[in-house]
Amino acid sequence: MRILHITEYCHAGSVGGTERYILDLIHGLQSAGIDNEIGWLKPSGPFDTSEAANVRIIALPAPPMRVDAALPEFRGAAERLLGAEKPDVVHFHTFGLTEALLARLAQQRGIPYVFTYHSPAWTCRRETMMLYGEQPCDGEVRAWRCSACHSAERLGEQPMAGRAAAAASMVAGWAVLPMGATLLRRRTAFFYDTLRYRSALREFLGRCDLVVSCCDWSTPVLLNNGARSESVRHFPQGVSMDFLSAMEKSQSHGDLGRKQHFTVGCIGRLNPVKGVHVLMDAFSKMPEPGMRLRIVGWEPENAGAPYPSMIKKIAEADARITLVSKTTLGETIQEYRQLTLLAVPSIWMETGPLTLLEALAVGVPVYGSNRIGQAKLLLERGRMVEPNTPESWQDALVGAFEQHKNGLWGGEVKRAIGSGPVRTMRTVTSEMIQSYQELLSLS
Numbered sequence: 010m011r012i013l014h015i016t017e018y019c020h021a022g023s024v025g026g027t028e029r030y031i032l033d034l035i036h037g038l039q040s041a042g043i044d045n046e047i048g049w050l051k052p053s054g055p056f057d058t059s060e061a062a063n064v065r066i067i068a069l070p071a072p073p074m075r076v077d078a079a080l081p082e083f084r085g086a087a088e089r090l091l092g093a094e095k096p097d098v099v100h101f102h103t104f105g106l107t108e109a110l111l112a113r114l115a116q117q118r119g120i121p122y123v124f125t126y127h128s129p130a131w132t133c134r135r136e137t138m139m140l141y142g143e144q145p146c147d148g149e150v151r152a153w154r155c156s157a158c159h160s161a162e163r164l165g166e167q168p169m170a171g172r173a174a175a176a177a178s179m180v181a182g183w184a185v186l187p188m189g190a191t192l193l194r195r196r197t198a199f200f201y202d203t204l205r206y207r208s209a210l211r212e213f214l215g216r217c218d219l220v221v222s223c224c225d226w227s228t229p230v231l232l233n234n235g236a237r238s239e240s241v242r243h244f245p246q247g248v249s250m251d252f253l254s255a256m257e258k259s260q261s262h263g264d265l266g267r268k269q270h271f272t273v274g275c276i277g278r279l280n281p282v283k284g285v286h287v288l289m290d291a292f293s294k295m296p297e298p299g300m301r302l303r304i305v306g307w308e309p310e311n312a313g314a315p316y317p318s319m320i321k322k323i324a325e326a327d328a329r330i331t332l333v334s335k336t337t338l339g340e341t342i343q344e345y346r347q348l349t350l351l352a353v354p355s356i357w358m359e360t361g362p363l364t365l366l367e368a369l370a371v372g373v374p375v376y377g378s379n380r381i382g383q384a385k386l387l388l389e390r391g392r393m394v395e396p397n398t399p400e401s402w403q404d405a406l407v408g409a410f411e412q413h414k415n416g417l418w419g420g421e422v423k424r425a426i427g428s429g430p431v432r433t434m435r436t437v438t439s440e441m442i443q444s445y446q447e448l449l450s451l452s
Contacts, residue, residue, distance in 0.1 A: 010445060011044040013096035015111060017071065017103040019049040021061040025278075026363050027127045030434075031102055033249050035064055037438030043445075046094060050107055056086070067094075075105025076134070076202045087111050091118055098123060098445050104131040109209040116216060121448045124214070125221040129358050132210065132234055134159035134203060137282050137357035141168050145358055145380070148230030150211075152204035153179070159199065175200055211235030218448050221441075224360040224382025242444065245383060247434040248366040255338050256371065271297075271413050273406065274348040274373075276305040276341065276364045281316055284354035284378065284397060289323045289330065291402035297410055300329060305344050307332040345371040349418070350409055353377035353387075354397060365391070369431045374421040376405055390427045 014035065020028040035045045047064055050071035058067050067090060070080045091099075091114060099115045099122040101108050115122050129138035132148050134155050140146040141161050156178055161171025182198035214220060214236040222228040222243045231241055275288055285304060292302045304320065311317050324330040336344060345351070351368040353375060360382040368375050375391035387393055394405045412418050 010098070010449070011046075011094065011096045012038060012445065013046050013048055013090075013094060013099045015048045015050065015099060015101045015103070015108060017050045017075075017105070019047055019061075019066060020064075021049065021059065021066050022051075026361050027102060029249060029363065030125075030127065030246065032062055032064065033247075033251065033434040034438055034441060036062075037250070037434060038442065039063070041438070041442055043442070046096075048090060048111075050103070050105075069107075071105075071107050075103075075107075075131075076206045077106060079107040079110045083107060084110065084114070087114050091115060091120065096120060097449055100125070102127055104210065104213065106206065106209050109213045112213055112216070119452065121218040121452055123219040123221065123444070123448070124217050125223060126227050126231055127223065127360055129230075129360075132230055134199075134206075135162050138230070139357055141171070142166050145226075147233055148358075149233035150203065150207040152200055152207060155203045155207075156200045159203075207234075219444055225384045226358060226382060227360060242440075244437055244440050245386075245432060246361055246363065246366065247432040247437045248363070248370050250434050252338065252342070252367055253370060253433065256342050259339055259342050270299055270301045271349045271410050272301040272303060272347055273350050273352050274303045274305060274344065275352050275354070276344065277362060279304070279306050279308065279311075279317055279320060282355070282357035282359075284356040285320060286316075286323070287356070287397060287399055288352050288354040288402055289320065290399040291406060292330065293323060293327050294399070294403055295406060295410075298329070299414075300406075300410060302327075302330045303333055303344065303347065304330065305333040305336060305341070307334050309334060341367075342371065345373055348373050349413060350406075350421075351375045352402070353381055354394070354402060355380045356397065358382075366431050369425050369427070372422060372426050374409075374418075374425040376409070386431075390425050392421075 014031055016031060018025060018027045020032045038045050045064065047066045049066050049068050051068050052071050052073045056068040056070055069086055070083050072080055099120055101122060101124045112122050130136040132150055135158055138146050138148050141158055153175060156175035157171040160174035161168050164170040178197055178200035182201050185198050211234060214231060214234055217240055220231050220236045220241045222231055222241055223246050228241055228243055232238060275285055277283055279285060312321055324332050345368055351364060351373050353362060353365060355378050358380055362381060365375055365377065365383055365387060369390055376394050377387050377391060378397035379393055379395050381387060394401050
């Protein structure tokens with residue numbers, strides 16, 4: 010069996026949640042004797058064939074934005090790729106108009122295709138699935154609503170201004186459609202771009218042989234956008250086998266830190282949607298000298314940007330807060346082992362985070378917002394902080410610190426450990442292999 014994975018995000022270029030998921034899946038498939046390749050959609054060259062982490066990667070030309078039409082040279086490159094590699098299944102991990110074209114080309118050759126919904130970005134122009142940046146959206150792509158919401162983001166979160174801009178785009182945007190991916194078109198034709206994107210997404214999902222929903226909230230979003238109920242399967246994320254292997258090999262050095270302080274950690278990208286500022290604001294208002302906060306994922310080279318600058322300012326005002334630069338896998342595991350509690354104050358709708366799974370694998374209690382994708386797991390083994398405000402987080406942290414001070418924190422640790430190990434990517438791989446085999450038996 011040969012699987013061709015199509016993605017904008019590839020481990021050869023960056024290392025985020027989607028990249029890690031794809032690489033873990035491929036390594037699991039390889040161990041089962043299944044051939045894999047990545048078709049990496051890149052806005053700029055070189056468009057060559059390379060190898061990274063024992064995975065063959067074929068670069069394909071892609072436009073700057075997913076709402077842009079596929080580049081003229083893409084069709085030929087895609088047809089050559091499908092003809093030369095002859096994949097049994099094409100597995101998409103991202104979506105845009107380029108992926109939509111490739112899906113049609115695969116179907117013309119009788120090749121089934123699969124889509125894993127890794128991020129709200131594939132159904133949301135704002136990429137967060139937060140309507141006007143305030144409340145979770147139902148996720149359906151609607152030209153008027155999405156254009157108004159996206160315009161409001163550009164115009165400083167003013168809903169009325171966003172609606173006015175969407176109306177203007179609806180009236181006049183058609184005139185610049187022939188201009189292609191120009192700045193003028195982007196600023197005036199976004200209503201029609203979104204309308205075209207909606208049509209492509211519904212066709213893509215409606216014809217997809219298997220649609221993988223990997224979090225609690227994504228199944229209704231996929232159905233709202235045209236996926237057939239019989240094609241959707243819920244395969245939650247799993248913790249990386251590389252993480253588990255590194256955890257078993259490493260030694261714990263975190264016991265001393267646990268005994269000295271109640272240490273709260275937040276691990277991941279320093280981006281406003283991750284809500285790090287919400288947690289820091291709450292922590293800064295707490296007077297307990299025995300508490301510590303570690304923000305892991307700091308990038309000193311970006312310290313001058315607006316959001317990192319704000320984070321740095323909060324940290325400099327409180328000696329109990331430490332900014333920790335991005336770490337290696339082994340260093341990240343040691344960071345987990347220093348923690349008494351992992352906090353996940355996510356603001357956006359995210360399909361993970363992987364940090365929830367990793368912390369539970371280490372046995373660290375987790376508190377998180379209700380915006381995370383693995384909410385059922387959080388309710389089972391951790392605690393949900395709602396609403397996701399500095400005041401609510403302050404109350405939650407005060408309660409946690411009191412438990413720890415009174416010798417009751419062991420109960421939270423037992424809750425985190427649960428009745429068995431957390432779900433792993435080995436399980437995800439097994440589910441995907443079975444699904445691939447079922448698709449091929451029907452083709």
